[in-house]
Amino acid sequence: xxxxxxxxxxxxxxxxxxxxxxxxxxxxxxxxxxxxxxxxxxxxxxxxxxxxxxxxxxxxxxxxxxxxxxxxxxxxxxxxxxxxxxxxxxxxxxxxxxxxxxxxxxxxxxxxxxxxxxxxxxxxxxxxxxxxxxxxxxxxxxxxx
Numbered sequence: 001x002x003x004x005x006x007x008x009x010x011x012x013x014x015x016x017x018x019x020x021x022x023x024x025x026x027x028x029x030x031x032x033x034x035x036x037x038x039x040x041x042x043x044x045x046x047x048x049x050x051x052x053x054x055x056x057x058x059x060x061x062x063x064x065x066x067x068x069x070x071x072x073x074x075x076x077x078x079x080x081x082x083x084x085x086x087x088x089x090x091x092x093x094x095x096x097x098x099x100x101x102x103x104x105x106x107x108x109x110x111x112x113x114x115x116x117x118x119x120x121x122x123x124x125x126x127x128x129x130x131x132x133x134x135x136x137x138x139x140x141x142x143x144x145x
Contacts, residue, residue: 006087007041007077009033009069015042017131025051025060032069034130036092038107041077043069050076052086055137056114094122102127109133113140 012030015022022028028042028051035041040053042060050072053060066072076082083089095108102108109128112118 006037006083006089006092007033007035007039009041009073012043017134024058025053028060034107035087036102036108037086037088038109038130038133039086040134041072052076055134058141091122095125098122099125099127105129105131107133113137116140 010031010033012032015025015029015031017031025042027044027047027049029045030043031040032043032050033041038055040055042051042053043049044051048065048067049062050064050066050069051060051062063072063076066075077087092108099108106127107130108125110118110120110124111126112124114120118124
């Protein structure tokens with residue numbers, strides 16, 4: 001597992017691991033990483049296409065085909081605009097000052113979740129397991145759908 005700043009790249013995991021929402025993105029069979037704020041990086045082996053899934057919005061954005069994960073990382077994850085908009089390094093630095101660094105498979109999670117009224121202020125975050133968070137969010141969004 002490789003950690004780079006505000007995201008983590010992982011050995012690919014089957015995308016079914018994160019709940020019902022994957023039915024909307026069936027061609028994206030693998031999870032290749034996630035951000036410190038819980039965005040999930042999905043990959044379609046058949047199309048070499050990469051998307052970033054935003055769990056609290058139940059939406060994904062495709063960033064197109066790349067020859068490798070390292071190319072996706074270089075062109076997208078390390079892009080300054082993407083970093084500022086999605087990875088939010090300054091926000092993360094402030095969260096770290098309040099609750100510390102992340103452990104294995106952990107992400108920062110706003111309490112309550114933003115889609116149920118949370119404001120994502122620095123002092124509203126806690127740490128939690130990425131897989132548990134994705135499962136819980138998936139179930140909550142299914143109930144609200």
